[in-house]
Amino acid sequence: MKQEITFRWVIPAIVVLLAVIGIPFANDYLLYVATIIVLMSILAVSYDVLLGLTGYLSLAHGFLYGVGAYTTAYLTTNSGWGYWPALVASAVISGVMGTVIALVAFRTRGIYFAVLTLGIGLVGYQLFLVLEPITGGVGGFIGIPGLPSLPGFADAPQRNNLVIALLVLAVAYGASMLFLRSSIGAACLAVREDVVLAQSLGIRIGMARLCAFSFSAVFAGAAGSLFAAISNFVGPDDFSVMATGFQTVVYVVVGGMGTLWGPVLGAVLIVALPEILRGASTYAVFIYGLILLFFILFAPKGIAGFLLAAAKRMSRSGRVVISKEAEAR
């Protein structure tokens, strides 16, 4: 447990460090891939608050991510909003949408919850296609304004994108940590571990999981909003259940559920992997599937589980060494 708390700080510290070192030198491609990784990390971290804390598997988050993206696209292109208000609006609208979905979906449990949110995700994807006046239909939005420049990054839009995405990730990560430590977070944990016991301790389980769902929806919206501005283009394909919705689950599970930092590593691995495998293009998706299978079969606690176990071993062997020294004296 102690190790886990340490990791909670060490991993973000490493990310920040890498960013500070890497950003000035990285080329546009690496910056872009890194930006996408960060976007997916925002999704993954906030989604972990739902999946990791409550154990409810939602497949509707691809849709919520899309709601954020389309909201920003619409507001900045058609209504002339500035980016920052559009970001807030996207998060809020996605949050509200998420809350409505949660109110409906939490009537069910287990596999029914997964299938219901799958249905919502599929309907949502179709809505992006069909509601052409708002979403641009299959053509989507072209020409979405980019992210506003931070001071000092005016000449380097790619770096600017990455820095802003990192800032939002920091907010998402911090907010998730606060959520985890809050009374609602504790209540969510209780719901995941043992619903009956949680109830017997007087926890209003409905409220707890609703909060977790809404929380994750807000940041899914924010991530979507960033995606729209960074891509300058939004089309329905990125928001299908199989694209983003299921991918998010994969980040969290491969990374290690309920740890917050694990899902970040999951997003890093899963997004980076196809890029690394670009050379082995024909086999890329195949290898990707095998790796996923490997994790779920042999490392069900994800990368986080690996690291924690390794850390534990190291600290243990460290202790042994120290005690031997003590004996020698």
Add this chain to the structure above:
Amino acid sequence: MLELLPQQLVNGLALGSSYALIALGLTLVFGVLQIPNFPHGELYMLGASFTYVLVAYGMNFWVAVPIASLAVVIVGILLDQVGYRRIDTGGNLSLMISALAMSTVLQQVATLIWGAEPHTTLSPLPGVLRTAYFSIGYYQMLIFAATIACWLFVWVVLHRSRLGLAIRAMSQNKMAAQLMGIDLIWIRIATFAIGALIGGFAGSLLGASFPIYPTMGLNPVLKAFVILVIGGVGNLWGAIVGGFVLGILEILVSAYISSQLQDIGTFAVLVIVLIVRPNGLFGRAEVLR
């Protein structure tokens, strides 16, 4: 437009029978083993692909169908042994992810072997029955009959055979089944084999009317999950009824509202069903009665 209703209903039944055929194997595995076997869609794809290959090498279609289906059974059993048995106690989530991972792997293997281009086995039974009110292909009628036959087959196995007795016992009370001296591993394998057999058979037959390509199983299996929820997990009769309901519903939405809203209609019904009845239309307790 109402004068088209008979034809549209026939269309719905034809579509529904293809859905039901796929849902049948899925619901069996789900009902008995509580495994959301997402790669059922890929078993369906493999049934179709194997048949295509065999026919391409000159084999008679009707000979190829059982051979391809049996080959799929082997794949199905392998899936279970590799991907599910180890994590059986790991909970729904692990099973689901393992399922999706295997789904991806199978799709990719198929792409590497056969490429991504769609192809269709030539229909062994062309021709159309035309009446005053509707027309329907002979092959569609055959699929309809095959759906009912498969349901009967599973029903007979479950309710009239020793194996079925053990499968039902296992689905109702694993511990007690063990105390009867039943080897759960074999029952598990048998259940998967039957599920895969029907999945492969479905693909084998439907590959002669639908295009075959590596991701062809994705849509049908999503629909099958919807049917599963509507019809009740593990409820065979529910899978058939649910399949037909979904088929007719899709056709009616497409015909009388808009063909753009076909999918929205389907999934909206799923959402509404689950809102009204959180455990599915026919409830959850109906496991393999």
Add this chain to the structure above:
Amino acid sequence: MLSIENLAAGYDRLEVLHDISIKVEEAGSVVVLGPNGAGKSTLCRAISGLLPCRHGKIVFDGKDMTGASPADRVRAGIVQVPEGRQVFPDMTVLENLRLGSWIHGEPKGPDLQKAFDLFPRLAERRNQNAGLMSGGEQQLLALARAMMARPSLLLLDEPTQGLSPVAIEQVATALISIRAQGVSILLVEQNLSLAEAVGERAYVLETGRCALEGPAAELLSSDAVAASYLGH
């Protein structure tokens, strides 16, 4: 016939049984008594193979069964009537009985007849779903179902649990007639009257250990058992 030597078993980190040794003679009947939490059900599960032994040995008919699967033990003749009856609720009485004879294939006429002779009520309800029957009837069904496997050792885990005195009497009568057929019985019970009616030898478990052992008649009438139950 059955000999349990220094058995230890439990769940996760909790060891429930420590160092238990019990013997059942050919055609003998043994009762294991004890208050709740003494480890009676754990003992049953260890004998039938649902729970692995951590320590010790289970020998049946001269064969070491310690690592055998539940199915192998059933085939060897150890058949358990589990606690809480555990009939298959959505199956008919007849189907439950067919499952009972699983290791011998489809039930033979005489086997079924024997079961129905023993429990005429079951014959009347052969096509009714087991889940719809009363607790007493379910217990009789569980017993009949176990007999379909033609056990040489019948293992019963608290068959009187939650039953009315009338139902308990029916169970007792059935057990006596089963014993008369030469089937060995290992009865794990809390209810002394059934133990008195059926048992030859008795063991008393207390917190996972054998506290007392001796001829049933002697042991059961002694105050020691009552003390162990009622905390005198």
Add this chain to the structure above:
Amino acid sequence: MSLLSINAITQRFGGITALSDITMSVEEGTIHGLIGPNGAGKTTLINILSGLVKPSEGSMEFNGRQNGPWPMASAVQYGIVRTFQQTRVFMGLTARENLRIAHVAGAGDANADDLIEALALGDVLDRVAGELPYAVLRRLSLALALGLRPKLLLLDEPAVGLAPDEITKMAEVIRHFHGQGLTVLLVEHNMRFLMELASRVSVFVQGRLLFEGTPAECQNNPTVIDAYLGRGLKHVEH
């Protein structure tokens, strides 16, 4: 004054009647024992009182409040808290996180230090519950319930599976909190343990309330002895 009164509660599951027409009351400030052979309906009663299951018939009053039983969350709010026969804590979380959940859910500012000291949990706070020894888990699960500062604690077999010295410790803990004004309804099979603690005992047999009295009365009442030991089968032919 009775803190809890149960009025004609009946519970049926399928073809089986688990409780029939139970009427009894628990006085404020007492430790009230509940005994009976397995399957007598004791746990079912606890499930009903704590709001886990709804009874088929009947009602209850608690602390002047009528129209119970209430759903779990409300029951806890009114001061009825239960423990479980099987050890139930949040196995994946540390002891500290476990306690945090309980305190957070509680009404007020429970004196955590007293609780941790009384239950001797100080040394294990940062360990994951799933790795703790059984006896500690039993105490932790009790701490979760006590953290909510209940008026009435429904204890379902707190001593089950414990070694004799641990049982003594458990009795001390219960007495400690009883001394602070806690009312306890105690289901227990370990008679020595129960008889030491309880001032009144109700005996359940087959879902019925057979007898109620002091522990000594129970121990010496022939019907209780027969029912509890299951003696009194006269008609079986040998």
Add this chain to the structure above:
Amino acid sequence: MKMMKTLLTAATFLSASAVGSFAENLTLGELHPVTGPASFYGLVMSQTLKLRAEQTNEKGGLDVGGTKYTLSIATGDDQAQATKGVAALRKLMTDDVHFIFGPLASAVAPAVKPIIDKQTDLLQIIDGSIADGVVNGKNSFRVQASADTYNNAVLNYLTENKVKSVAVMTDRSHQGFVMSEKRMGESIEKAGVKVTGLEHFQIGDTDFSAQLTNLRASMPDALVLRGYPGEGALITKQAEALGFKGQIVWEMGAPPSTVMKNIPSAQMDGVTNCIPRMMADYVRLNVPNALKLQEEFKKKYGEDPGENASFSNDAFWILTTAMQKAGSIKAPDVAKALTEMKVTDVPNLIIQYQPYENGLLFKDGQANPPSACQVWKGESWQNPPGDKIEMTTKN
């Protein structure tokens, strides 16, 4: 963290290898789906480009302003997905690639457009996507037809054959077809042909009976199908089964090999496909350059080049010719040369582009490949009797 490191090293390694170290090297990029569901379209295009580059190198390289350049093709696999396409393009750009062929997919073209628009030293020649609004005429050109050219082919067919009424079914996941659907409907109506119904389906659908039943009831003379050949074949079969007796008109790239894999050839008899002329069409019309590519492609890869090879082939020649004309391998110079390029300037073209004013190849970045209708007969598309091609290039 090891992962991150691996990523960094891998990326550095890849970029280093792609940039190369000789000044005479010139890398041309392509965005095509060489894996994934659309790979059977994309792979052929990639192969054609590589074939052309190899041949050029064998002849001593591309001579631009006196310098000989050895050509290499850097493949950006977009898997026909928007985000993958953007990443692939960014990677190519990072690897110092300034010329991009592609993309093929209509999902990718709009996604990469914002990036390309912003670049000053990047030139794109689209050889696949027919999506609306992706060509800017500054640094983005298209040798493939626009959706409107596709639609005009159909319109011409309808008017020439005096079709009185028509029903249209469109794949609603195909950006180019969907976005131009309304325009197409209007222009058909304007030409005096009644549109009795506009229905939709989606790629991967297997049942079209509801739409077809409705369409059949509206009794159109012709049924136009816009999408991909897998669904096209299936709709054709189902339409016949439901008793539709009118003319079926396809509007899709439909290689005979794919068609034959999905429908018995006899059932295809008489189906007409109205699209820009493609590879096989030029082969049948004995356009010498087409025959040459066919032969060379078959020799190297053992297969026929497939429908889209002509676009990739011509994109290659148009770009390299523009470089030679500009005497520069700077993208803006080459773009300028493209704007001024005449159809007759480029040798080796397969497609007989119809020149704009002054014989120009591009107008606002869009080239104008001729379209025509072919009729299925036997085992492939056949040019209708009397069909002949007006040669606009030196062959």
